[in-house]
Amino acid sequence: MSTITTINPATEKEIQTYTLMTKKQATERLESCHAAFLKWRELTHQQRAPYLQKIGQKLRDNADELAALMTSETGKLLKDGLTEVELCAAIFDYTAKTGPDVLADEERKQGVNGKRGLISYQPIGVIYSIQPWNFPLYQPVRVLASNLMAGNGCVLKHASICTGTGLRLRELCIEAGLPEDLFQVLVIDHDTSDQLIANPLVRGVTLTGSDGAGRHVGAEAAKALKKTVLELGSNDAYLVLEDADIETAVKFSVMGRLYNNGETCVSAKRFIVTDKVYDTFVEAFVAQMQDINMGDPTNENTQLGPLSSKEQFDTVTQQVNESVAKGAKILCGGEVPKRPGAYYPATVLAELRPGMPAYDDEIFGPVASIIRARDDEDAMRLANESRYGLGGGIFSKNEEYALRLARDNFDTGMIRINSFGAADPNMPFGGVKNSGYGREHGGFGIREFVNVKSIFLP
Structure with missing residues (x-):
């Protein structure tokens, strides 16, 4: 069975070795996430918000540990890691505070006959999140916070060099009270990842990475008619x-x-x-x-x-x-x-x-x-x-x-x-051209993976 080993880029010393999951193991995690989603979606936005606030506080409580872990795995400055943890906590706070209003039902008049109409933003299922190593905590958090508030489940495939940070994030979410199976972290290879994209239980795919990776993941998702959000590279x-x-x-x-x-x-x-x-x-x-x-x-x-x-x-x-x-x-x-x-x-x-x-x-x-x-x-x-x-x-x-x-x-x-x-949590994040499409933050990301449902009343 294949393994990956994380290495400290400052010292070249090995940190930890992880065993890659099989396709069967990864699929079982996906199925568990979907089962948890079916219960999670029944909560109101106001009922979901406290979970996000508790996760934010849990991150703050463990900031020193998380920053040290990110530094050892990716070489980022320790002080930058502490800033990253606080940003992530602020994202959870912001999403908990603003999410219920952004996702609230909207009443409209039908334009043809003036009768009542209702627009509802409903969760769609499990969102597959493929994330890079440069911000090991922030990248998965900006997907996770929005989709938890929207009522979705989330499965994360993190970059192999920061596997430890991804797994620790999940542990802290569970410690904060999040249902255990609602957020899963998969340690898998690219072939298994492509197979998961095609799984009917995955309802949306989001990736942060290079434009080459975006083309590949976007194409795989398109084959299965899955919506994607791609935040790709740039030469600003x-x-x-x-x-x-x-x-x-x-x-x-x-x-x-x-x-x-x-x-x-x-x-x-x-x-x-x-x-x-x-x-x-x-x-x-x-x-x-x-x-x-x-x-x-x-x-x-x-x-x-x-x-x-x-x-x-x-x-x-x-x-x-x-x-x-x-x-x-x-x-x-x-x-x-x-x-x-x-x-x-x-x-x-x-x-x-x-x-x-x-x-x-x-x-x-x-x-x-x-x-x-x-x-x-x-x-x-x-x-x-x-x-x-x-x-x-x-x-x-x-x-x-x-x-x-x-x-x-x-x-x-x-x-x-x-x-x-x-x-910034209150400003949309994303690009155009080969830098991808879709937006995160600022209330925009929270609506990327929802069913915008039109209900026509008599």
Whole structure:
């Protein structure tokens, strides 16, 4: 029987070995989740809310343990792990508070004859959640909270390198009082996962991952006529416009590129800088990136920890090397330290052009791509040329001007103006183009997997 072993990317030491479930075992978990769903759906939204609040509190009560576990499995900074736990607790609180109103029945008049109509948001069954490793707690939580409130069950296939975090999340949910079978965690391979997607008890599929993974899972789900929500990768552009405040732009650009060790779908990755401020911005940006303290992720003073795995380290190294071979210039970083662990330094690349990985593709690590633009209009054009469209940012002293660009021209799902951030429970999260479709958070995610039922009254 096959196994997987989790490895600490900072020390290269093994953490724990897990046995993969068979298809039969995984199917039994799915069937148990469906049975629990049949009872859970009978509760009102108001009756479900306290369960979510108790789970949020349970996460807060175990924050130190959860943060340490995530750091050991993925190399994220310990302080970032603590922030992640609090965000997850806030998501459960937000969903418990707002969910009953968002999902409440709506009365409408029928447009043809003026008679009464009712719209009801009803649960549909078991939602299959396939999640990545970069936010081991947050990724499954944002699916779980919404679907528990909606009345659905949830089955999680987590990334293998953070298996321990997924299993611990389920334990804490049960400790908080959630019915034991309503949230299942499967330790399975990709073939078994594809077979589960086709199972009639799975009523919806949601995945966070690469655009390649999205194509595969989306196709498998489409064969079985299952609705999907796909939150995929991105190559987010942050525009430094001609009137940008350089100090603000540099501050948030460094933060945006290095947050979570650069392994964030909505990281600032491409920095499209107008001619007028190019030299000033690049000089200041490179200086700050050079000063970043890389080291032990459990140390409070560390600003950059290791990448999540040797495999991820090899991928980032290859992308940088290929870009340099095609003419990119390294302004800082790029030299791998001689030390144990999957450490890759804060790196800045310039003189980029189409055909280079640093220009076209998502680099999931602390590597910044600098792209020169003639002016503001050219910067916006270059930003939108990407096949991705998850997030992005604009630096400008004219907030109204930046707002108009963000609203009317930026072809992405989320835009930050003169700031950087990852997620907010009250704002929708998701993208367009190769960054996927569907939304989470902000009341939108809670309606993604429900039966919007129209009832016509006489």
